Amino acid sequence: xxxxxxxxxxxxxxxxxxxxxxxxxxxxxxxxxxxxxxxxxxxxxxxxxxxxxxxxxxxxxxxxxxxxxxxxxxxxxxxxxxxxxxxxxxxxxxxxxxxxxxxxxxxxxxxxxxxxxxxxxxxxxxxxxxxxxxxxxxxxxxxxxxxxxxxxxxxxxxxxxxxxxxxxxxxxxxxxxxxxxxxxxxxxxxxxxxxxxxxxxxxxxxxxxxxxxxxxxxxxxxxxxxxxxxxxxxxx
Ligand code: MN
Numbered sequence: 001x002x003x004x005x006x007x008x009x010x011x012x013x014x015x016x017x018x019x020x021x022x023x024x025x026x027x028x029x030x031x032x033x034x035x036x037x038x039x040x041x042x043x044x045x046x047x048x049x050x051x052x053x054x055x056x057x058x059x060x061x062x063x064x065x066x067x068x069x070x071x072x073x074x075x076x077x078x079x080x081x082x083x084x085x086x087x088x089x090x091x092x093x094x095x096x097x098x099x100x101x102x103x104x105x106x107x108x109x110x111x112x113x114x115x116x117x118x119x120x121x122x123x124x125x126x127x128x129x130x131x132x133x134x135x136x137x138x139x140x141x142x143x144x145x146x147x148x149x150x151x152x153x154x155x156x157x158x159x160x161x162x163x164x165x166x167x168x169x170x171x172x173x174x175x176x177x178x179x180x181x182x183x184x185x186x187x188x189x190x191x192x193x194x195x196x197x198x199x200x201x202x203x204x205x206x207x208x209x210x211x212x213x214x215x216x217x218x219x220x221x222x223x224x225x226x227x228x229x230x231x232x233x234x235x236x
Contacts, residue, residue, distance in 0.1 A: 036185075074214045080211050082210060103187055121135040153224060
């Protein structure tokens with residue numbers, strides 16, 4: 001009898017639908033950019049001076065991925081569960097130490113994402129100099145729409161990004177307000193990692209983050225990219 005390769009069946013590869021393609025986008029790593037809109041950095045009490053600072057990143061496990069349209073339980077361990085509306089850049093080609101001028105070649109496409117956050121746990125960790133994992137990298141915390149292939153969109157330099165909770169606008173900004181733009185992020189991140197097809201990058205949220213409760217419906221929109229929807233269910 002042939003020996004099995006694994007003790008049990010490995011979990012399925014996390015993936016996202018691709019607009020206009022029956023094949024799905026297999027998600028490799030999830031990178032997230034912190035504090036990439038000035039007004040959000042200020043509302044978090046940590047203003048950014050681009051001249052003297054570098055972008056910073058945290059990661060979410062690929063298993064944290066949830067497709068747009070889902071209902072997720074209000075997560076455990078928090079009393080301050082926040083939305084963060086973000087442009088997601090999907091990487092489709094390998095890149096290491098890429099120049100900003102070449103960064104577009106890495107982009108497979110774009111998506112609309114929610115970096116859901118246990119804000120109370122994140123801020124405790126931040127203020128104690130501890131990792132953000134409990135606040136950021138938890139189950140069903142990386143919500144993402146279908147991926148729109150880049151086509152002739154090129155590098156997105158502007159476009160409305162907004163978010164509503166139960167139809168009320170909570171975030172409204174423009175991609176032109178990104179502190180570090182898409183080529184700058186890809187060039188910088190690729191100094192630290194060998195970027196691979198399947199990596200996705202949440203590029204940061206504008207101002208107006210806030211809490212949601214069970215029963216709330218979140219709807220986010222990015223011009224020319226798409227929409228992301230999430231419903232908050234009861235706690236488990
Ligand atoms: Mn974020």
